Amino acid sequence: MEMITGRRAIDNSQPEENIHLVTWFRRMLLSKNSFEKIIDPTMDIDEEGLKSFKTIAGLASNCCVREPNQRPDMGHVVNVLAPLVEIWKPAEPDADDMYGIDLDMNLPQALSKWQNLEGMSNTLDVSYSSSMVDSCENTQSSIPPRAPGFAHSFTSTDAR
Template identity: 60%
Template structure:
């Protein structure tokens, strides 16, 4: 029986490539495919590989909303290097996601807001759990009833799904479905 070669399938190596593209998008603020750019810059991955080799070009390519302090530049360099590895041309040259997570998590302590008391944080302690932060945000937004209703609905979602649908037989087991 002849073997059929499967093409275009999603694998962990294509997932890591996609992750690398996302990292490149975050660093540059550009889309993966931007036809408004000149032809040599249309494809983010190709363009990124080229500019990454030149420190001056690379610094100019970083999204302008990112403050370029020395510590930030070092972190961006690490993430850019990871993005390049994730988007290696040959799938076997790409790291696995565990490696990518280790690299990113090693930087997570450095990526705290530079001014935790700024208006952008809405007075939320970044060490709070998500439900605590939502409640505090809800209190902050108390004048906006649409936001309050939405947040209230989020906090009640865990109770809105019944454990057993109404009318579902108590005696039904997985063996009955065979």
């Protein structure tokens, strides 16, 4: 919902009835003529993109229902999103993006590339890097990276 709308989950700058993104988003989805209004105005969406956004918006709405047992399971989410991967896959890498993602590169290689681009040395312990790949290979996070040496403060291999 945040990516589609460009809004935060809770935005106190909005009128009281629109502060909570989920409530506002679901209300806008019910009004069939207002779907285009919820899309972030900075996005330039064509007709094919609009169809994909409607699919994603419906899925996002289902994932936020009040009762957890009524939410779709992850298998359903993957089945809905998988066909959209090819539609939204960039045809060519953006030359202006210095952090371009090379899908043929493994996580330690990508990490090394990003560190080199940021002028950081590769200070991560090899065992930490490989365990990180094993446990986080298919995840993405907006959590900022830990300071160098942070991994050495753990005494167990599972970071408990």
